[in-house]
Amino acid sequence: MLNRRTLLSSLAAAGLLTTAAACSPSSDSGDTRDDGAAGSGASDGGGSTGGDKGSLTFRLWDENAVAAYEESFQAFTAESGWNVKIDVVPWADYWTRLPLDVASGDAADVYWMNSANYIQFKDSDALLDINEVIPDGAAQWEKSVVDLYTRDGGLWGVPQIWDSIALFYNKALVEEAGVDPSALAFDPSAETDSLRDAGKALTVDGAGKHPGEDGFDADSREQFGFNSQADRQAIIGPMLASNGAEWQKDDQYTFASPEGIEAFQYMADLINVENVAPSAADTNENGDFTRDLFTQGKLGLFQSGPYNLLAISDGVADSFEWALAAPVAGPAGAKSLVHGVVAVGNAQADEEQQAGITELLTWLGSKDGQLPLAEKGVSFPGHVEAQDAFIAFWDEKGVDVSIFVDAAKDAAEADTGARANAGLTAAIPVFQEVFIGRLTAEEGIPQAQEEGNAAMAE
Structure with a gap:
């Protein structure tokens, strides 16, 4: 595994320290599909408390998804005993902060990732292989997103949200x-x-x-x-x-x-x-x-x-x-x-955190873990069985969004590569x-x- 100095150098050389926005779904602002809330720096997005096993951190770039994750993590804490703190880093700073935090050992336990960036982190041994963390989990999730994040025999994230055209x-x-x-x-x-x-x-x-x-x-x-x-x-x-x-x-x-x-x-x-x-x-x-x-x-x-x-x-x-x-x-x-956002696991987290990371990733990949994302209309959830809730959200507004599900079945090539x-x-x-x-x-x-x-x- 690369040491922290080598990891930072490799990510900087690859361009992640000054990366530009690329396409994948997230919020309603900007035309890059990755834009999150405006502003700079990080903010405490809330989370869940009351558990007795310890605390985990979860990072994302979109304020619009925070309320859904807060609801999800409350149920996770009640079930697992792990507390979760949400860290919101806006898109404008996300890809500058992330490689620095990964290299220094300060990255979140679980964090959002997009298809245009994951390969560099994967190649630097920063990410957990989801196929090892959640065996056979891929069968639950939107296939086009699973395919997008599959490389070198591994799956490098748990699908969270996705979109088609x-x-x-x-x-x-x-x-x-x-x-x-x-x-x-x-x-x-x-x-x-x-x-x-x-x-x-x-x-x-x-x-x-x-x-x-x-x-x-x-x-x-x-x-x-x-x-x-x-x-x-x-x-x-x-x-x-x-x-x-x-x-x-x-x-x-x-x-x-x-x-x-x-x-x-x-x-x-x-x-x-x-x-x-x-x-x-x-x-x-x-x-x-x-x-x-x-x-x-x-x-x-x-x-x-x-x-x-x-x-x-x-x-x-x-x-x-x-x-x-x-x-x-x-x-x-x-x-x-089709583009998708995944939750990735920090492979460099302390050993005592790894059990909690595994539990959190498993929860984030479950139907119950993703239902709040669907029920609050954030986006199509990665879990196939949770998608009906997003469709129902829009049915109540008189809009049939199932056409997006059909469209995702014949996907064009998305942007991948280091x-x-x-x-x-x-x-x-x-x-x-x-x-x-x-x-x-x-x-x-x-x-x-x-x-x-x-x-x-x-």
């Missing part, structure tokens, strides 16, 4: 435009397709004209069709996979294939040629721009994940009715990018240049692949 739609707008959101598909090789046709029918300028009609003025658009934008999780990942393109192989990007370049150009053309999506000048700067258009009733089709459910529900309120459909299908079918954050950080700005129209996909996508792979190799 679906299509939010404004019922009144699609009905008026004669659009069937359940039958939308795209085909870059065709002259047009149902997505482009729907986008045109839903896009309206200040004079009531649609794209393609004489006198249409793109600069005066008051309503848009679809949210094509440089969004890795909701748009790029699903549409690449739906066009038969591969994202990466053996921790190297491979998206600059003919199918990948074709898909990127299609996504950019929805903005700059078809005029059915907002300008990338807006969406590159604000990832939530299209979500806000949707809640304002100015966007007919919004492809996104359950991480936006609460924001849309609260934003729309009673303004109009909305619902969900499967993500837009391409030649290879409908694909959804330097996944660095690679994505290098590639995204080039993607944005393609979406804004300053580079063609043929020019930009090979460049993005080269720069992303170079960053992951450093």
